[in-house]
Amino acid sequence: MFSIGTVARQTGLKVPTIRYYEQVGLLGAPERTEGNQRRYGKDQVERLGFIKHARDLGFPIEAIAALIDLAEHPDRSCAQAAEIAQRQLEDVREKLERLTRLEAELSRIAKGCSGTGVADTCYVMASLADHAHCGSEH
Amino acid sequence: MFSIGTVARQTGLKVPTIRYYEQVGLLGAPERTEGNQRRYGKDQVERLGFIKHARDLGFPIEAIAALIDLAEHPDRSCAQAAEIAQRQLEDVREKLERLTRLEAELSRIAKGCSGTGVADTCYVMASLADHAHCGSEH
DNA sequence: CTAATGTCTCTAGCGACTAGAGCTTCAAGA
DNA sequence: TCTTGAAGCTCTAGTCGCTAGAGACATTAG
Known part of the structure; x- marks a missing residue:
């Protein structure tokens, strides 16, 4: 489990940006510590990497949301x-x-x-x- | 003297955009009719043309303001x-x-x-x- | 005179963050 | 165990350059 700062370093995203992605529904809410701090698992870090890469390529948030939705329904x-x-x-x-x-x-x-x-x-x-x-x- | 709609047609700008430029100080406040409607003179129409052209070339508003400032001080x-x-x-x-x-x-x-x-x-x-x-x- | 069109101000929204205030929590060293 | 400093929390507001809409008033053509 990783703190938001650690994830930021791993992915190249900024801390507030990660929180923003959660807010707009691009990333599910992560677990929290007893003291209410976010803790991310490997899957979520990977997804953030995906998002970062897609954003770097200029995909709008909405398109990325659609892509993630597709990824979660591999039958499509x-x-x-x-x-x-x-x-x-x-x-x-x-x-x-x-x-x-x-x-x-x-x-x-x-x-x-x-x-x-x-x-x-x-x-x-x-x-x-x-x-x-x-x-x-x- | 031209109404804002006429000026919009002449310059290719949209009516709210012209009002916006006035609001942010790119264009001085025009005269008004008794009924409080804006009336523009030739000079102002020309300036709006200048602004439009510069915007089309991607200049940010701030840079355009600086250019206009220069234009008004030909000694610089x-x-x-x-x-x-x-x-x-x-x-x-x-x-x-x-x-x-x-x-x-x-x-x-x-x-x-x-x-x-x-x-x-x-x-x-x-x-x-x-x-x-x-x-x-x- | 009426009806249609134009214009007014004001507020809020867009996209994708970014900045800051004021607070709490965590982790490492003494 | 205590302390300190970094990191985290939420919330609001600002960025840029418009754009949209509400509700009221002005102008103009017929």
Whole structure:
């Protein structure tokens, strides 16, 4: 049985984050000592590892809850898990696309700066003020 | 003088968003009609366009406030504006990097799915449960 | 004049935590 | 056994950038 601090160190999560996951129902309530402190078993530590990994990959809490639910009903089809992963992948790809365009635009803006007075000549300001300066949509 | 709805249509912002920008001090309080409705002048519409564009490029509100402050003091150096843009560019690049790695990992995970029972064979689950399955850091 | 649309303020909610106050419990050393 | 300091507890509120909704008032077109 591990204290919350020990589990935090093991999983890389922060202590309040673990409590938060319990609060939102991602993790069942652990046992408690007589003095009301949480004590986690191996299973729960593993689940927290799963959650951490999924969060690192950007899965929203809700999707993780669905995945955990699937894991607890092994009779269900793997297709649902694949679908969740697929959705996440598409989400990431969309963000990538958008960020790629932003990067192009911003580097164009940032490069154009002359470093002189801001008044009429500042390229950054002009670019932001007038969308027509832009190279592409965003 | 334009009503808030008209300005919203002109700038592409939503009505509550415009009120929000006023609330957080990004935009000065506009004139009001006798009936207490906001009426905006050309200058303010322009500024809202500036804000919209900067937000679309991902600048946080605080950075936009700093840019507006610079715009109102044309004697200051353009270097500060360039610095803000540079910071934003770096931020975008960091996110891009991270997302690129996530995309690789997720597409590997999503592709590996066999579509059969979730029990022992689900690749999605196994990948999430065990970080050792991963091809790279994230 | 009426009806429809627009606008007002205010509060609360989103997601995923994070910070802090004020208290209690635990574990290790003297 | 006692003490001390770290770690834990609950609760509330704050973060960011909006968004939604309630209930009331203003404006405008026909």
